[in-house]
Amino acid sequence: MxxxxxxxxxxxxxxxxxxxxxxxxxxxxxxxxxxxxxxxxxxxxxxxxxxxxxxxxxxxxxxxxxxxxxxxxxxxxxxxxxxxxxxxxxxxxxxxxxxxxxxxxxxxxxxxxxxxxxxxxxxxxxxxxxxxxxxxxxxxxxxxxxxxxxxxxxxxxxxxxxxxxxxxxxxxxxxxxxxxxxxxxxxxxxxxxxxxxFNPTEFYPVDKQEARERLGLRRSEKVVLQLGRMVPRKGVDDVIRAVGALQGQVKKLKLIIVGGEADLPDPAATPEIRRLMQVSKECRTEQCVQFAGRKDRDILKYYYSAADVFVSVPWYEPFGITPLEAMACGTPVVGSNVGGIKYSVVDRLTGFLVQPKDPVNTARMIWQLLEDRFMHNYMRKNGIQRVNKMFTWxxxxxxxxxxxxxxxxxxxxxxxxxxxxxxxxxxxxxxxxxxxxxxxx
CATH class of the missing domain: 3.40.50.2000 (Glycogen Phosphorylase B;)
Known part of the structure; x- marks a missing residue:
């Protein structure tokens, strides 16, 4: 029964x-x-x-x-x-x-x-x-x-x-x-x-170029991804500031921000997007920051796979599912050393842990993953293995x-x-x- x-x-x-x-x-x-x-x-x-x-x-x-x-x-x-x-x-x-x-x-x-x-x-x-x-x-x-x-x-x-x-x-x-x-x-x-x-039938590595073609991204771009709910505690403004600090050091840098109350990035529907757009303006990152809006879950694996680095730096986080999904798709994570993220992301093995509200150090870790291909591939492999061993639904x-x-x-x-x-x-x-x-x- x-x-x-x-x-x-x-x-x-x-x-x-x-x-x-x-x-x-x-x-x-x-x-x-x-x-x-x-x-x-x-x-x-x-x-x-x-x-x-x-x-x-x-x-x-x-x-x-x-x-x-x-x-x-x-x-x-x-x-x-x-x-x-x-x-x-x-x-x-x-x-x-x-x-x-x-x-x-x-x-x-x-x-x-x-x-x-x-x-x-x-x-x-x-x-x-x-x-x-x-x-x-x-x-x-x-x-x-x-x-x-x-x-x-x-x-x-x-x-x-x-x-x-x-x-x-x-x-x-x-x-x-x-x-x-x-x-x-x-x-x-x-x-x-x-x-x-995470669901391994939903999140798995997709060929990077295939993913980028599907999303209209260029092969040569250095893509940083932020994905999740649009609320202040998620620290998305610190990701924008970190990318701003890297503009003179990394060529063809692009930050994609996925999330919000509407399929298109609507500052009226999502006040937090309006605030983040103002932060981007102040940081002079408007040309390299793309607000993508809300996306269906069957599309998210392409965003994770297209990215070179996934960043999640909330002030606090009871667990945080998006770092698991990113690692499942083969993308190393720069995450806050808080809550569940410091449990799922192993520092210097599957990504880097940083203190929240620290865009300078966040920028440094993003830079290392973008510039060191050996380290990137090492963390990519370890991340895939870790989440499939420990974190499937x-x-x-x-x-x-x-x-x-x-x-x-x-x-x-x-x-x-x-x-x-x-x-x-x-x-x-x-x-x-x-x-x-x-x-x-």
């Missing part, structure tokens, strides 16, 4: 087009992991928020996988920072769906803290155990973004509750595990380190299956504090005023 598992990914649907502010690694994670698990015999229901009127309640997406749209709040796009207030409604309607369809889930796998808020309510009422992959932690985000962090202050005490209440936590890299222990006092025995992955799914078995075989226990908002100041104020408060509904 096939085992049913519910995924909750409240803001990151596997059906979404990638590259925008809220569509990136989590969408890929949910899509790829569910696909691999279904091939292992699981039946997966992915619950995500309905953000368009034309979306049906249920989409039979792939064999063994359904995407179920839950109406929670207005049926339109809402930035994820503004979604917390609708998670009570999400939980109610998901519970109603489960009961009306008489579904028995083995467990719930929550993706992101707001999805875990829903899972905690379902565990409390339906006794379904859950595990959570946070994908990002509020305390770490606040440390780096400070006043630019738009999430409500209640995120942090809610995460503290969820760390205690969840039956297991999936950390995406050793740094993620340490952050959970240091900042949230997570129980060590609850944490399972399972990395993100099939290997990730096998590890997650092991975690599922451990969770399912335990007795369900809830956090003794009795409520998801127990530690928040809002909860205490309302409790002191003798007002009942659980979820905001």
């Amino acid at each position: 096939k085992q049913r598992v519910a995924f909750i990914s409240e803001h990151a649907s596997p059906l979404a087009t990638l590259g925008g502010v809220d569509n990136g690694g989590q969408n890929v994670y949910v899509a790829e992991l569910s696909t691999q698990l279904s091939s292992m015999g699981y039946e997966i229901d992915i619950f995500t928020r309905k953000d368009r009127e034309d979306l049906p309640e249920i989409i039979n997406w792939k064999p063994g996988i359904r995407v179920i749209h839950i109406a929670a709040g207005p049926t339109l796009y809402i930035p994820k920072e503004q979604l917390m207030d609708y998670m009570g409604q999400f939980a109610d309607r998901m519970k109603q769906f489960i009961k009306s369809n008489k579904i028995l889930y083995k467990l719930i796998h929550a993706h992101f803290f707001m999805s875990a808020m829903v899972a905690a309510e379902l565990k409390k009422e339906l006794q379904i155990p859950y595990l959570v992959t946070f994908h990002a932690l509020g305390k770490v985000r606040r440390l780096h973004q400070q006043e630019a962090d738009r999430f409500p202050a209640e995120r942090i005490p809610v995460e503290s509750f969820l760390v205690r209440d969840a039956d297991a936590i999936v950390a995406e890299c050793p740094q993620d595990r340490q952050d959970l222990i240091t900042h949230y006092r997570a129980a060590i025995e609850k944490i399972h380190v399972v990395p993100c992955g 099939s290997k990730v799914a096998e590890s997650i299956h092991t975690v599922y078995e451990k969770v399912a075989n335990r007795q369900v226990t809830s956090d003794p504090s009795g409520g998801i908002y127990e530690e928040s100041s809002v909860y205490r104020q309302r409790r002191n005023a003798d007002q009942e408060y659980s979820f905001q509904r």
Whole structure:
């Protein structure tokens, strides 16, 4: 008999087009992991928020996988920072769906803290155990973004509750595990380190000249690639500054920036592109920087393969899937020495690690890879071998299956504090005023 598992990914649907502010690694994670698990015999229901009127309640997406749209709040796009207030409604309607369809889930796998808020309510009422992959932690985000962090202050005490209440936590890299222990006092025995992955049928080396011809790039150009979500913390401005520092040293240098909310680079649709264009103007790199806009995933292997160097220098990164994809396509990486990147990229073996917000040193490492063909080929070969040995989604799914078995075989226990908002100041104020408060509904 096939085992049913519910995924909750409240803001990151596997059906979404990638590259925008809220569509990136989590969408890929949910899509790829569910696909691999279904091939292992699981039946997966992915619950995500309905953000368009034309979306049906249920989409039979792939064999063994359904995407179920839950109406929670207005049926339109809402930035994820503004979604917390609708998670009570999400939980109610998901519970109603489960009961009306008489579904028995083995467990719930929550993706992101707001999805875990829903899972905690379902565990409390339906006794379904859950595990959570946070994908990002509020305390770490606040440390780096400070006043630019738009999430409500209640995120942090809610995460503290969820760390205690969840039956297991999936950390995406050793740094993620340490952050959970240091900042949230997570129980060590609850944490399972399972990395993100890449799909080897989707990302593999393509002949460089073939890739360049497909993209309209010249054979003689030195191509640097930046690819991902267009948000300030990704450090794309530092990549532009690094390329600016190399203009007099590297002939025919070109930086391609892939990502954004539209297929064509639209400063109106993506304010971060407007800011980056201004940075490029200030650095006098307008002639060598190409904003490519959002691209479908079946095209990305050509961008990775066409590039000489892939650069990813975010301020912080819970994991970072794009360096894996670049290495899978045979392109060495210059990456930030943070989070998951310092786990997936081995310094001086598959690329170079640099400190974030350091365009001068980033430029130096890019220059070495562009000028030293022996080093480039050495890192190219090592990168391909490393990711195929350690980071395929099939290997990730096998590890997650092991975690599922451990969770399912335990007795369900809830956090003794009795409520998801127990530690928040809002909860205490309302409790002191003798007002009942659980979820905001």
